[in-house]
Amino acid sequence: MYRERGVAGSKSELGSVDRKRINDALDKQLERSSPSTSRAVAINGRDKTSQSVLMGKTPPDQRDSRSASLAKPNCSDEESETDSEDSDVSGSDGDDTSWISWFCNLRGNEFFCEVDDDYIQDDFNLCGLSSQVPYYDYALDLILDVDSSHGDMFTEEQNELIESAAEMLYGLIHARYILTSKGMAAMLDKYKNYDFGRCPRVYCAGQPCLPVGQSDIPRSSTVKIYCPKCEDIYYPRSKYQGNIDGAYFGSTFSHLFLMTYGHLKPHKASQSYVPRVFGFKLHKP
Structure with missing residues (x-):
């Protein structure tokens, strides 16, 4: 076997x-x-x-x-x-x-x-x-x-x-x-090493991300990465990581992690992209 x-x-x-x-x-x-x-x-x-x-x-x-x-x-x-x-x-x-x-x-x-x-x-x-x-x-x-x-x-x-x-x-x-103190310490090392990837958003300037599941139920969704700066989620860059079940990280970890290590929580992104045509901002109806 x-x-x-x-x-x-x-x-x-x-x-x-x-x-x-x-x-x-x-x-x-x-x-x-x-x-x-x-x-x-x-x-x-x-x-x-x-x-x-x-x-x-x-x-x-x-x-x-x-x-x-x-x-x-x-x-x-x-x-x-x-x-x-x-x-x-x-x-x-x-x-x-x-x-x-x-x-x-x-x-x-x-x-x-x-x-x-x-x-x-x-x-x-x-x-x-x-x-x-x-x-x-x-x-x-x-x-x-x-x-x-x-x-x-x-x-x-x-x-x-x-x-x-x-x-x-x-x-x-x-x-x-990973919700225990030892588990969070292990994930902290990986976070500092950028093992979870960086936010793809330009104005987040390479902010390190955390893994997050959209559901705690197995086989409901794949794992995503959460950016604490823009507070949005994205697909991992690797296709292999993108196949991992999101329940293996859960919906709680990333947010509890930032509460535990509050000094790591970045200021919310202040800049956002403004679409323009010939230099003029687009009118929003």
């Missing part, structure tokens, strides 16, 4: 077509059954450490013993060649890298910060997520790099569903984590 993460470019992105295919399959699975019945039948009664699913940190000896990572969608030769050249994944030490670090360093995932293992392992912080994410236990194990002896008992389709479920679960955990 598990494929190695260590190959550079092997999963630098879930292509838009493949991501859509996996998400469609996941949607069908969500419609068919609840999380408690969506697991592989042959694995009923297993220990919670049954299977790794995309996230987290474990001691190196456990990570080295895991069999392989999830199988991932194939991409075209051209995409593979491009990925191998442009991938942000550091390849050769994949086995020594936690899933969270690996995931956050994928191209297009620059908006994500690394969630602490302790936060994920506290069941209180995950309250209510098991009903939203199919294959919840397997996804959580994968996120935490829990070793498993059941990797061969899943079909390719189930592998893809678990992989997508792990991405979704991490995103929903991330949306909660």
Whole structure:
């Protein structure tokens, strides 16, 4: 079931077509059954450490013993060649890298910060997520790099569903984590490094932006960037970032962030563009 993460470019992105295919399959699975019945039948009664699913940190000896990572969608030769050249994944030490670090360093995932293992392992912080994410236990194990002896008992389709479920679960955990003091501190570093991009508006003069979701409901809308200067939202410049679910950042974070770090809130833009014809302002009816 598990494929190695260590190959550079092997999963630098879930292509838009493949991501859509996996998400469609996941949607069908969500419609068919609840999380408690969506697991592989042959694995009923297993220990919670049954299977790794995309996230987290474990001691190196456990990570080295895991069999392989999830199988991932194939991409075209051209995409593979491009990925191998442009991938942000550091390849050769994949086995020594936690899933969270690996995931956050994928191209297009620059908006994500690394969630602490302790936060994920506290069941209180995950309250209510098991009903939203199919294959919840397997996804959580994968996120935490829990070793498993059941990797061969899943079909390719189930592998893809678990992989997508792990991405979704991490995103929903991330949306909660960035509202904590540690999460905000991690996002502050990214904000200072302009990891979220700058406002495209000319009169905002390159104001750094923050990620924002228009809805807290998964699969409702993609992530946008919020400019605190003009107080408007824009699409991210990267097409990969533009495919991220907005619920993984939520509608609260950007505004709570500016309340927490009030000194970072800029003065509202005073200039605005004035359309003219032959030097004369246009009449507004």
